[in-house]
Amino acid sequence: MTRGGFEGLDACVHCGFCLQACPTFLVTGDESDSPRGRIELMRAFERGDLAASDEALSYHLDRCLGCRACEPVCPSGVRYGQGLEAARSRIADATGTPRLAKLALWVLTTPGVSGMVYWLARVLRAAGFPRLLAGWGRFGFAMGMLAATRPAKGGARRRTAPHVADLRRPAPSSAVQIFRGCVMEGLFRHVHDATRRTLSVNGYECREVAGQVCCGALHAHAGLLDQARELARRNVVAFGNGDEPIVVNSAGCGALMKEYGHLLGDAAGARFAARVRDVTELLATPLAGAPLDLHVAYDPPCHLIHAQRIVTQPLRLFAAIPLLELVTVAGAADCCGSAGLFTLLEPEMSRAVLQTKIERIRAAAPQVVATGNPGCLMQLGAGLAAAHAAARVRHPIELLDDSYRAAGRYG
Ligand code: SF4
Ligand code: SF4
DSSP states (O other), X not given: OOOTTGGGGTTOOOOOTTGGGOHHHHHHOOGGGSHHHHHHHHHHHHHTSSOTTOHHHHHHHHTOOOOOTTTTTOXXXXXXXXXXXXXXXXXXXXXXXXXXXXXXXXHHHSTTHHHHHHHHHHHHHHHTHHHHHOOSSHHHHHHHHHHTTSOOHHHHSOSSOOOGGGOOSOOOOEEEEEOOOSHHHHHOHHHHXXXXXXXXXXXXXXXXXXXXXXXXXXXXXXXXXXHHHHHHHHHHHHXXXXXXXXXXXXXXXXXHHTTXXXXXXXXXXXXXXXXXXXXXXXXXXXXXXXXXXXXXXXXXXXXXXXXXXXXXXXXHHHHTSTTOEEOOOTTTTSOOSOTTTHHHHOHHHHHHHHHHHHHHHHHHOOSEEEOSOHHHHHHHHHHHHHTTXXXXXXXXXXXXXXXXXXXXXXX
């Protein structure tokens, strides 16, 4: 009988190697806030020794970022993320989903509703208030998150990607389908534009796909696996049966889409998953651009480095930009505390994790913090603004885009 993901936890031998990799354990020092402690709670829950309504169970699982930093350091190959999703799903089935989480999902991912919300957010962003109102309080932090989504001046100049014929580049040799997502499409269209342009320069023809929807990652992390499956099925249909790669520029979306086979449990989901590529995978050996005299701190998103195990490709992208200097930040691969809806639902723990990161970034004094995930861009941007740090956040692909524009590759 299938155990819905709990079997991924069986390999745990309680060695504790994962403890020092866990950001929440480092904040509280409480074993129940560590991967090993949470695995024990989840196993007790699966056995029936703990009820779904058990307060300690939900308290400590709610405080897990789902960052999966515990997976690559585990010598036994524990699939913590799958176990966590299974536990959260079973708890949500039994006790319901918090109202705030439901509201956030409705606002951010429901077509028709989210379009209006993102439009209002863009209007507010264009007025310039969010940056002025940024701070550590709930409202100030939300404003800082919104301010972090604004396009940089150079990147904003061209709202849509130039027509293929405008570019000085090799003739397109491969077609790829672009995944747009919900938050990325609502607040980071400039990153989609940069993705299309930089891929075009490197010989990829980006094709739009009608009928695509939210990837379902936020739903899956909230334990709403049935809703995540429904969205996944719609995406599988929309992207069709071809073999063109599906390019994603959001690490969180890409991580879940690469797991559609497991999520849906069928061959169509597995075929879809095998086609998904992060944009830095497609641009692993990009053409060089013009020099950018910038000090950049790269902050690898958890869902890129831990969930997708994409480590070196983004570094090669930066290497294609002459003069750009990567500065070292202690604990760069540690979670920033964003984690989907976590920043909204568990603000205290989220800020505690973020503050350590912001202090370390400030010590390295970069001009730009680059990261390839919308949640991380907003969380880090809000933290930097609240701390009155001068550095701003950019998606790595935006930097390559700036470099190509400076090199005249766009005509
Ligand atoms: S490192 Fe792996 S096996 Fe060891 S305690 Fe953590 S999850 Fe269990
Ligand atoms: S997913 Fe992240 S926060 Fe959760 S137990 Fe693993 S390392 Fe800790």
